[in-house]
Amino acid sequence: MNPQRLFRRKARASSAPRRSAVARLRLAFFAQAGEVANRYHVRFERVLEHLWQSRRTNRRLLLRSVGCVDDLVHAIACVDEVGLAWADLSERYERALIRRCRCSQDEIEATIFVRQLFADLRKRNREDCVAHHPSLRCYAGTRPLRSWLADRLSAARTRKVWMTAPQSLSQCGSIIIAPGIDSPSGPLVHVRSAPAFPALRLVRCNFNPAERSEISVG
Numbered sequence: 001m002n003p004q005r006l007f008r009r010k011a012r013a014s015s016a017p018r019r020s021a022v023a024r025l026r027l028a029f030f031a032q033a034g035e036v037a038n039r040y041h042v043r044f045e046r047v048l049e050h051l052w053q054s055r056r057t058n059r060r061l062l063l064r065s066v067g068c069v070d071d072l073v074h075a076i077a078c079v080d081e082v083g084l085a086w087a088d089l090s091e092r093y094e095r096a097l098i099r100r101c102r103c104s105q106d107e108i109e110a111t112i113f114v115r116q117l118f119a120d121l122r123k124r125n126r127e128d129c130v131a132h133h134p135s136l137r138c139y140a141g142t143r144p145l146r147s148w149l150a151d152r153l154s155a156a157r158t159r160k161v162w163m164t165a166p167q168s169l170s171q172c173g174s175i176i177i178a179p180g181i182d183s184p185s186g187p188l189v190h191v192r193s194a195p196a197f198p199a200l201r202l203v204r205c206n207f208n209p210a211e212r213s214e215i216s217v218g
Contacts, residue, residue: 021063022048033070040077040085050076054140065142072141079125079136090118093146097153104157117149117156 029037029044037043050072055061066072077085094114101110124135139148 025063025066025069028066028069029073033073036070036073036077040073040080040082042073042076042080046076046080047072050079050137051140054138057134057138058140061140061142066140068141068144071145072139075136075139075141075145078122081125086118086122090115093149094118096146097149100150100153101157113156113160114153117153120156121152 025047026044029047047069051061051063051066074085074089078089094111097114097117098107098110101113105113121136125137127135128137134152139145
């Protein structure tokens with residue numbers, strides 16, 4: 001067989017799965033997120049552009065892993081500074097995030113903390129998407145937006161606890177805030193300890209039982 005013809009045939013075969021993944025994503029876009037996309041004026045081409053940019057921080061991102069297309073469209077609208085999208089984000093998720101803070105903060109402190117989280121996320125939209133500083137530009141729809149926001153909240157709370165902890169605590173161990181890339185596996189917060197069990201107890205006591213499973217020891 002002509003080598004040129006063989007090369008073209010292989011190229012077509014390798015591009016077929018890519019085309020089918022885009023086609024499946026297009027179907028999901030209109031089936032799951034048509035109403036949301038119309039509300040925020042987000043086109044399918046904009047979704048593809050957002051996912052392409054997200055791959056800069058997550059090279060393992062596959063189109064077939066994008067399951068929460070409606071949440072993805074909502075996040076894209078927030079990235080594009082659609083005021084209605086930010087209002088909906090606050091209305092939909094703020095109360096749930098505040099409840100997660102109530103174990104260690106009163107109502108006013110928790111409300112301020114969550115609103116500061118939203119303000120920080122909005123500010124990061126003006127910056128490049130980087131793995132160690134996650135923003136909505138990095139959200140790829142591989143899991144629900146509420147879970148992604150809850151992880152951002154847990155990381156912010158852990159960072160706050162660590163920064164306000166006594167200096168002597170740093171002698172017991174160290175804390176690592178993971179990049180927070182959209183990955184279904186792996187904890188967001190990792191505490192590395194030498195004999196760091198006092199440090200771990202101090203960090204973990206600021207979380208409810210469901211959240212403590214997100215903190216691992218190594």
